[in-house]
Amino acid sequence: MSSEPDDPEVAARMRSAHTAACGFLGAAPDTQPPGGKTREAWGWRGRTLGRPVTGAYGPGWLRIVHSPLDKAAGKLWTGPEDAEQLVPRQVPRPRLHLVRQWTEGENAYKAELYDRAVGETVSPTPAPVTAVPSLTAAWWSDLRTALACLSPVHTDRTAVRQAYLDRAMPKYLAFLDGPVPTMPRAWSTAHGDLHWANLTGPELGILDWEGWGIAPAGYDAALLHAYSIGVPETAERVRQELSILLDSEDGRFAELVVITELLQSVERGDNVELVPALRQRAKEVWCRTTADGVEVLLRKYD
Incomplete structure (x- = not known):
């Protein structure tokens, strides 16, 4: 909201x-x-x-x-x-x-x-300024199940376009040390705007389905994490609960995608307060991505 x-x-x-x-x-x-x-x-x-x-x-x-x-x-x-x-x-x-x-x-x-949605939105804003209220293990399980059910849905709708990635990622991630990949390994269907003002509790509900469609795999989890990054306690909880989506090559690429989008949004005056944390997270993800690439290369020639 x-x-x-x-x-x-x-x-x-x-x-x-x-x-x-x-x-x-x-x-x-x-x-x-x-x-x-x-x-x-x-x-x-x-x-x-x-x-x-x-x-x-x-x-x-x-x-x-x-x-x-x-x-x-x-x-x-x-x-x-x-x-x-x-x-x-x-x-x-x-x-x-x-x-x-x-x-x-x-x-x-x-x-x-x-x-009418059951309960209330978890936060009045996409990016909470304080730790989000305690959510139950069942809530997080329901969210994982919902994303798993949504991912294989067949649609011709597009939430993120390849042309955008090719254009925007090199521009907004230019501070990283090296050329940034722009081609995801996999695509899946995403809500496309999964943030705390579009999630309800204590019973899970997902609101505002305007922009859903195909996106890089792991996109929704990455977006929720990016909007949480200004509150370390909340960001850590997202990483723990959605690790199966975030702690992978696809998840790290998705994080770079959503960080690109949020850094671009600063140009219209949005998400300014998240910039330092977003840039730091991009560097962490980039270092992990680079290290994984070296490890794969070493295994190939071992």
Whole structure:
């Protein structure tokens, strides 16, 4: 989740669209949801707005997505609907019941009515500023199972493109000692935005399926670790619980991929506080990757 957009006109426009969507879908704002006052969940720069609602499906969550009219198509626009059709139910997430699209001038909107998630997001922000709440062994087991179920899903959706890796990794990892590889050994299907504000507890739920698709193997685990890296205790827990994904050649390459993406995001003002830790982690991963490469070479000629 993000904070309310700085532009009051954007906030007012999205709230108005949410009210209109309630009318379209026969829902009503839930003025007394569990936990107190009505919550608003904003997406990046006001692109989305979610609120608790009630209606024929019971307690729900109504999310509004905005796009300029000429860009209301493609991967991000259809992600939740595609996930509802293709991602197995063993991957825990709120069910999507209804979708409604409409336009107002040069603006396109989509309303998505979901089941309300059980529990709360683990963190209000993708990168927690303090250690995340204690999560049970069952929660971590469920996360590993969910990622294993998602990985083999067949889709033509793409979360990370090879052309991006070829272009961005040499640029944003230029501080490493040597040419950086840009070709993963393996690809698999990923959520594509697995961070702490998209995970719920104490019962696991995975939210926001806009950007899911094919990515380098281990991508989701690497992304969760990268967003945790500013809190060493949390990062260490991720490494322990997801070691089967991270402690491998594929996992180390995936870490370099997500570090590239987060370092690039700094150019638009995001994740600035993570930069020192990301650069240090990239050096650690690079040293391990280089050492493994030398070991393989030595075994080859032994």
